[in-house]
Amino acid sequence: MNEITRWQRLKDELAQVWTIAVKDIRVYYLQPPMIMFGLILPFFLFFSFSIKRNIGAEAGIAQLLAMTTFFTASSAGPVIIPLERRLGTYDRLLAAPMSLATLLIGQTLVGAFFGFVASVVPLLVGVLWLHVAIADVALLFAGLLLASLAFSAFGLVFGSIPVQSVGSIMMPSTLIRWPLLFISGIFIPLGEMAPWARALSYLSPLTYAQDLINIAVSGTGYLNPWFDLGLLLALVAVFLFPAARLHHRSRILGY
């Protein structure tokens, strides 16, 4: 077979990223765990924590947007990869002529797509039903996009744990994702937190998404929006590293 140039290979791998993302979107958009964790759960959480608490519509919608994006985007990896491992279809992807980075970026796009699309639901609820006026629409879309990518890559870390069942991944995934809800400035704004709690919140990727969405929806936040945007972008790359390491571990263990 003819040797291919680096440029050709780059073009091929970009096309493969797209191929994987489109396939996964078509195959998994109606998977029960995706609907459960992505769309239904954030609404339950929202009503659980907001009923009888006198929060404004803007703040409520910002919370709901952050939670929906977080849970939907970070659910894709832990659902899709173990499921494909169990069915053997993941071997088809691993054996294909492409780098692991291509596969991981393709998987990240899938979660990001689901997260971004799911966030449209609370956005419509806020704008059409509660008549929330979005302060900065462009910033909101940029924030939702980058947050979806970062959360999807975050979920990919759990999905890469060498197991073959969705159930085995749900425990570590839930144990880590749920506590983040309470330290990320969703229910208690960053400005009202004790210094030690705020320091803890900076460890959570959700903090930067919530802050950015607060700024975009209501015009007020705690951090600089450009810092939030930059950090979410950096987190995409940061989360891909442990995902790649865990994939390598799977290749050694034989999963």
Add this chain to the structure above:
Amino acid sequence: MNNAIEVDNLTKYYDKFLAVDHINFTVMQGEIFGFLGPNGAGKTTTQRMLTTLLEPTSGQILINRHDLVRDAYPAKRVMGLVPEESNVYAELTAWDNLIFTAQLYRVPAGQRAARARELLETFGLWEKRAVKVEAFSKGMRRRLSIAMAIIHQPALLFLDEPVPGLDAQSARAIREMIRQLNAAGTTVFLTTHDIEEANQLCDRVAIINHGKIAAIDTPERLKAAFRRVQSVEVALEPEGGADKATLSEFAGVTQVIKAGDKWRLYTEDPSSLVPKIVHFAEEKGLRVTHLNTLGPSLEDVFLEITGQAIGTVHHEDDEQKMRRGKMGGRK
């Protein structure tokens, strides 16, 4: 002729368990190479290492002279893989499965539809092209899985147990397809535990057991070993009516072992031994409650080739069995 696969000292440990033990072999371009062994012998582990799905502990694999550990990309471009379980997307149609694979393997856009159509017609799936694969039978999924593995026209095709579990017609069609692909120049690496399948299809066969290769030869030359480990299994009543020494005296019997309440008599010619046993039973007034001719088992072939006495099968302890089942086969 160049080698399609060169394996040098390939070894795989799962923790402390040695699954593949310093094996060496080469597969020439254009041949059908059988990798034969009983369940848990190390076949699938080896094939997963050859297809980059599993990282070797040590050793070297060259695919068309490309080192798989150093840079798998050129090797992956020329490989096709049909795993034991048909790994097709049940939520997609047959057509979409093929087009997805063609896109994944970067088949030129102008050729994808034509190749997908040709393969669907060849495999008898054209009429079902728009049906979601979840409605397919096991045989149809298998055919689609093979079609997906060859849509990019690989020079080297790995097939893991392609036939077991299929109806006779599907099995025959797949064997014929393997022959046709090989005739068109594709090198085939066939993993199987079926001696007869390897005999029918392969130019050369490697026999592996407990992670070690016992022999690599043509099926014809290995047949001598296969013949020596055929046997007749018989149960006689009353049970004490025959003993090992008496049964060993039958002409052509090379070995006699007790297997539960039955005797197993090893011979190269089971068909002529059966009437002798029946005649013996009549003479002694014994009742034949069970009589069966057995083909060669791979465990026995392995013992025969390695010069070990039949009936001295190395028994793994429970933990080892579990690890082989879990790690090696990945069922």
